[in-house]
Amino acid sequence: MASSFTNPIVLGLLSATMILVSIATCMSTADQSPLEFEAKALLESGWWSGYHNISRRCKWPGISCNAAGSITEMILSDAGYNCSEVHYRFGELKFSSFPNLVVLDLSDCQLGGNIPPEIADLSTLKYLGLSSCDLSGELPLSLGNLTNLEFLDISSNSIHGSIPPQLGRLEKLVSLNLSWTGLTGPIPPSLGTLTNLRHLQLSGNKFDEGPIPQNFRNLTALVTLSLAQCGIVGPIPSGLGQLTNLEILGLYGNKINGSIPPEIGLLSNLLELHLHGNMLVGSIPITLYNLTNLKYFLLAINHLDGSIPQDIENLKNLRILSLTDNNFTGHIPLVLCRLTRLEFIDIGLNQFSGSIPSCFGNLSNLNYLSLRSNLLEGSIPQEIGNLEKLTLVDLSQNSLNGSIPSQIGNLSRLTYLDLSFNQLSGHVPVLSATKLHIVDVENGCYKISPDSFQGNKGLSPCITSSKTSTANKSKIPLYIKIFLPIVIFSTFSILCCLIFSRFKNSRVGIQQTKNGDICSIWNYDGKIAYEDIIAATEDFDFRYCIGVGGYGSVYRAQLPCGKVVALKKLHRSEAENPAFDKSFRNEIKFLTEIRHRNIVKLHGFCLHRRSMFLIYEYMEKGVYSTT
Secondary structure (H helix, E strand, O other), X not given: OHHHHHHHHHHHHHHHHHHHHHHHHHHHHHHOOHHHHHHHHHHHOOOOOOOOOHHHHHHOOOEEEOOOOOEEXXXXXXXXOOOOOOEOOHHHOOHHHOOOOOEEEOOOOEOOOOOOHHHHHOOOOOEEEOOOOOOOOOOOHHHHHOOOOOEEEOOOOOOOOOOXXXXXXXXXXXXXXXXXXXXXXXXXXXXXXXXXXOXXXXXXXXXXXXXXXXXXXXXOOOOEEEOOOOOOEEEOOOOHHHXXXXXXXXXXXXXXXXXXXXXXXXXXXXXXXXXXXXXXXXXXXXXXXXXXXXXXXXXXOOEEEEOOOHHHHHOOOOOEXXXXXXXXXXXXXXXXXXXXXXXXXXXXXXOOEEOOOHHHHHOOOOOEEEOOOOEEEEOOOHHHHHOOOOOEEEOOOOEEEEEOOHHHHHOOOOOEEEOOOOEEEEEEOOOOOOOOOEEEEEOOEEEEOOOOOOOOOEEEEEEEOHHHHHHHHOOOOHHHHHHHHHHHHHHHHHHXXXXXXXXXXXXXXXXXXXXXXXXXXXXXXXXXXXXXXXXXXXXXXXXXXXXXXXOEEEEEEEOOOOOEEEEEEEOHHHHOOHHHHHHHHHHHHHHHHOOXXXXXXXXXXXXXXXXXXXXXXXOOOOOOOOX
């Protein structure tokens, strides 16, 4: 009887206790303000683990608050961390605890993993920066719920899957950058409804060889449209002429076919036109010469034909003209000389005929001139020697005749000169350029390596160096002529033995595959091989390119050991040429022998069936020869 009476009492007491505990917990939670929730979530993220005084969180680096003390900005790169080296826990941030967050910038931080769908809880967010964060997985559909977003950058990650059509809901979006992320599938037409967009960058993806959506013509606020190297197939859609605010149009490196729409000539604000590396046919529409603000005019590597009309003189602001590897004919127009701001001219690999205009000497800003593989004839104009800024001159594989003007020797900044396979005669003039690979053959006769003058039957390729000429004028005593070579030879032999011994001890063994590929990098651990170079540059991705020249490009790469190097890589067409294999080996030999404070140190080389490249010491803000 007692037990049956007691049990309900005990149960009642337990129930009452639980209710009281619950009430106490709720009261405790209720006592916590939203600001305390923010502070707690901030600490739990682990990003500001070095800070503990939460009452001063608005003073923490990278944190900004509104007048009420609620967090409005989180910029991790401003928090004093080296974001490229520290891994952060993206998924542990409680997004719902930040109801007033406007800016979240985690760019260049090694977050890793997927983008959490809960990021959509940041309903007030206007700026989301997640570029170069080592993110993977798919883009969450919930991104489409961030309807206040104005800036979205998820570029340079390893995202897979397609672009969510839900991004078309972000009506306030001004800038969208999804470039170099590995996205696939078609470009969703829903992006064509984002009429406030000023910058749309989708380059470096794999959009299943689909077309450019027709409704992109509606994006009339666009200033930048970048769809380069992303697998686009089909013609340039009609209606792009409506994008009259456009300043940069980048469609290079796709499979775009058909002709260039004349309406592109309506884009009066256009500064850069990048259509190179496609399958375009026909002639250049005459309307394009109305683009008087144009600075970059790149139509190289297509199937375009016709001639360059006199109207090109309208492009007064032109800096770069690249028409190489097409089917252009006719003469080089003299009015090209009126474009005095030109810095880069590459019209090689066409069928231009006639002579080289002597008025090219008026282009005082020119530093790159390539007219190779055309049908040009006549003499090399001496006025080219007036172009003091020239670093590259390539007139090879034409029908030029006569002698090489002595004024060429005045081009002290030259890093590359190629006059090979013409009909030149006479002697090579004295060359003052210190960056050319001039090697002593014998008896004071010098040549450039690789040979810049081969294929000219009437030309004596021996260069009379200015230094050699001066030396020959001095009278050297007979005993010095006899004994000095012996002393030099003995000293050189001893040094060679010492250098070879040190080189043998410090050098990584040459790695050679069954296909005859060779990859050697000195002074680094033996684990570095060709595959590491490919990984470090993501198979020579354009993002790592720091210079482009006639025969090669220079890339910046960080090796597994942490060292940063510069890679000078031949273009594929040159790497497959047997003649360049010999030239490449000669350059290796030359650079391993030379020692000079003004010469960039060579770290190694790779001869591979897919590519050839040299590995140099990286110099910040340095200039590398890309030819």
